[in-house]
Amino acid sequence: MKPTRQVVAPAVVAGLALFVLLAIRPLSTSRALAIWLLLTTALVLLVLNRRVRSGDAPSRTRRFETALRGPASASSPPLELLRVERELELGIASADYAERRLLPLLRSIATARIGSRRGIELERRPDAARDLLGDDVWELLRPDRPESADRHAPGVPREQVISVIDRLESL
Numbered sequence: 809m810k811p812t813r814q815v816v817a818p819a820v821v822a823g824l825a826l827f828v829l830l831a832i833r834p835l836s837t838s839r840a841l842a843i844w845l846l847l848t849t850a851l852v853l854l855v856l857n858r859r860v861r862s863g864d865a866p867s868r869t870r871r872f873e874t875a876l877r878g879p880a881s882a883s884s885p886p887l888e889l890l891r892v893e894r895e896l897e898l899g900i901a902s903a904d905y906a907e908r909r910l911l912p913l914l915r916s917i918a919t920a921r922i923g924s925r926r927g928i929e930l931e932r933r934p935d936a937a938r939d940l941l942g943d944d945v946w947e948l949l950r951p952d953r954p955e956s957a958d959r960h961a962p963g964v965p966r967e968q969v970i971s972v973i974d975r976l977e978s979l
Contacts, residue, residue, distance in 0.1 A: 818848070818851035818852065818854070818855055819848075819851075821847075821851065822844060822847050822848040822851055825843070825844060825847050826840065826841070826844040829843055829844060892913070895909050895910055895913055896910065896969060898910070898963075899911070899913075899963045899964055899969070900962070900963045900964060900965070900966050900969060901962065901963055902959075902960070902961075902962070902963050903956040903958060903959055903960070903961040903962065903963050904956075904959035904960070905963060906956075906963035906964045907955055907956060910963065910964060910969075911948065911949065911953070911964070914948070914949055914969075914972055914973075914976070915930070915949045915951070917976055918930060918937075918941060918945075918949050918976055919931075921976055921979045922937055922940050922941070922979060925979055926940060926979070928940065930949075930951065931951050934950070934951075938950075940979065941975060942975060944968075944971065945971070945972050945975045945976075948964065948968065948972060949972070
């Protein structure tokens with residue numbers, strides 16, 4: 809039903825009710841007007857209730873309610889995941905960034921994994937850590953790893969980063 813019909817139909821019904829009430833002589837005019845006012849109020853409330861329930865409320869209300877709900881969290885990845893993705897991509901692109909950010913991040917992950925699961929500290933027991941991580945991962949993550957001669961060179965190759973992450977996940 810269109811909004812104009814939703815308003816006009818109750819107004820016509822209320823007008824007919826007023827006409828019938830005034831045509832009946834035993835009722836006074838003030839009493840007929842009071843009944844008409846009560847009927848009109850009830851019909852207006854009914855129309856408003858239907859509009860709110862059907863979603864035909866003004867768009868201001870919907871925008872306000874949408875703003876209260878906030879952004880949809882299911883559609884956007886967590887901020888921490890975005891940060892780690894950025895660290896990985898920049899560490900792959902730049903040797904300087906890899907040494908300053910990516911390798912320390914991977915080293916801290918390795919330290920936490922082998923420390924919590926195997927009870928081995930990376931810096932205190934490097935031989936045991938090397939045995940757990942494997943030679944290729946150890947060479948990349950060892951604490952005494954020398955810095956790259958060219959800071960502007962490409963960072964750690966993507967395949968190597970993937971193999972390190974796979975190895976850390978398998979611990």
